[in-house]
Amino acid sequence: MKRLSVLLAGLMTLALLAGPAWAKDKEFPFGAILAMTGSGSWYGLTMEKGCKIAIDEINKKGVAGWKFKMYVEDHKSGLTTPAQNAFRKMTSIYKTPAILSSFSAPTLSIMPAARQQKVLVFNGGASSPKLINIPFLHNTRMLGNEIVPATLQYLWDKGYRTMATIYANQTAPISINETAVKYWQKLGGKVVSQQMHETGATDFASEASVIQAKKPDIIGCWSTGLDVGYVIKAVRKLGIKAPICGTEHSGDMEKVTGPASEGYLFASEFFDINSSDPWTKSFVAEFKKRHNVAPDFYAANYYELVYILKDLVERVAKKGGNPLSGAALEAAIWDNPRFKSIYGGYIEFRKNGTCSKPVVLFTIKNGKPVILKKQS
């Protein structure tokens, strides 16, 4: 009897000690509508990698009794119908109160429904200026109207005066082209040719021939994904030496261009993988450990977004609210719009849906982006 009592007491102690592990955390579902296939799949993959690291870290302890669960859907590199279908699936089946989105057209296409259903949407990848001032949408990527001038001003200061542009028939490239043309003309420059192309096209030889005939000082390529690589390759193949600038550089671009991408200029926010910030260091180390490469700013943005969601869930739960309500999460942003940033310091949300980050002008040297100029 005594032995049985000891055994029971032991079992009870074990149960008490193991209690927290047995108690099932509630699931906090959130969606990620990314480019998992198509010409921009590289972006989707790196963004997903960033998210997964954040989720694994967060779920070690949980957040106020919640464990994060991410549902990833594919918008096929910028298509709106798959994005809308993914949104419907996420809100009706998984009941996600928040969604991480990418690419401008898919993001814009889900926003009417997101506003209506009060689903919080974060974009860390798309750069169209059209993404500003949309309720329930917050952009942690610098938008085109903020990054294009940095590149063009640099080239203007170098003495270049005529520009040819080429861009994909997608929301972001079209609106960035408008911004770039206006800015270049405002500087006093001349735009000698503007060509729009099909997204995902691979043969730009004819377009490059037109550029060659117009003899521009510089070429602005506002396309995204591998399209940029194909444009660069076609232009250089014709022996055109004019500098090419853009807003995008995907990590797999050099597979298309080979050495032709040397000297390509692009401005984007600056994620410093050599930062001394302990959080940045730990993220970079973990990313390298898992994937054998350093993270880019897309991975960093989406990693950071999952942590912003974590903070919001914490804030709502602390107030006794329901984190599964997108409206409650949105309201929690404005309790304090400053969040700890993986870039070091803090990221502050603005009421117009944008945020501020340092912008850097990069150029490709030996197949890798190197800093040419820090803007702000």
Place this chain on the structure above:
Amino acid sequence: MQLDLVAQLLARGLITGSVYAMLGVSWGIIYNTTRTFHFAHGLVYGMAAYLAVSMAALGAGLFLSLLAALAGSVLMGVLMEQWAYRPMRRKNASQLSIFLTAMGIMVAGQSLIHLFYGPDSRPLKLMHEKVLTLGSMTFTSIDLVAVFTSWAAMILLALFLTRSKAGTMIRAVASNPEKATFIGINTHRIFLLAFALGSFLMGLAAFVSTLEMPATPYVGIQALLMSFITVFLGGVGSLVGAVLGGLALGLLESMVLLVLPAQFKLVVTFAVLFLVIIVRPQGILGEKTS
């Protein structure tokens, strides 16, 4: 209008058109002979590209990679005819059913490539690309290889079809399958041969294109579109029509930039296709069917 630009666009149109012509002939020989809307032909292109890339990754050189791509293409085309289309024809399946089956094979195959290789683009770096200039025209050594390969393959096919017994039988089956059966031609074997030849050309097109543009899981769909658009433009039933259709399509895509911005390229291309089909439903060189 600048003459330099005209010359450059003309050269580009001829280069692209030559590859389109080969794609058209590859689909045309299968369609003309078997009347199968072989939508899965695009999968042959994709598989050939990935086979070449895989072989190169294993250390194989240009010749071995090409051989693997061609052998894989032929095998795939023949297996699709043997295991998918033929059983359906024997059960008197409608053209629509066969088309849907082919589409299913195409979609499933592409997804398998995606699952197996991932979405990353995979270049085939087996040939150094050198920029060449002829007057005001600029092109690369790989462009030249593509043009030479396309025309050589098409000429050899033409010789095979006109000078060999098997070629004559293919033409006989394409012209009148019932009569061909009646005079003792084994249509099943001829169908297999047509699939083998068409797939061989598709594999060749995939290989030369991948030398310049990396392979991606969905690369075959564009090649497939061009292959049958070319046939319908040039004329169903005529391989010369397919060649003409391919050249016309390539030149049109390129020369349109002389007068219109690049964004109108596809609009004009398809508008012309639409007009041709309205005015001559049988295509440029196709024969009217009763």
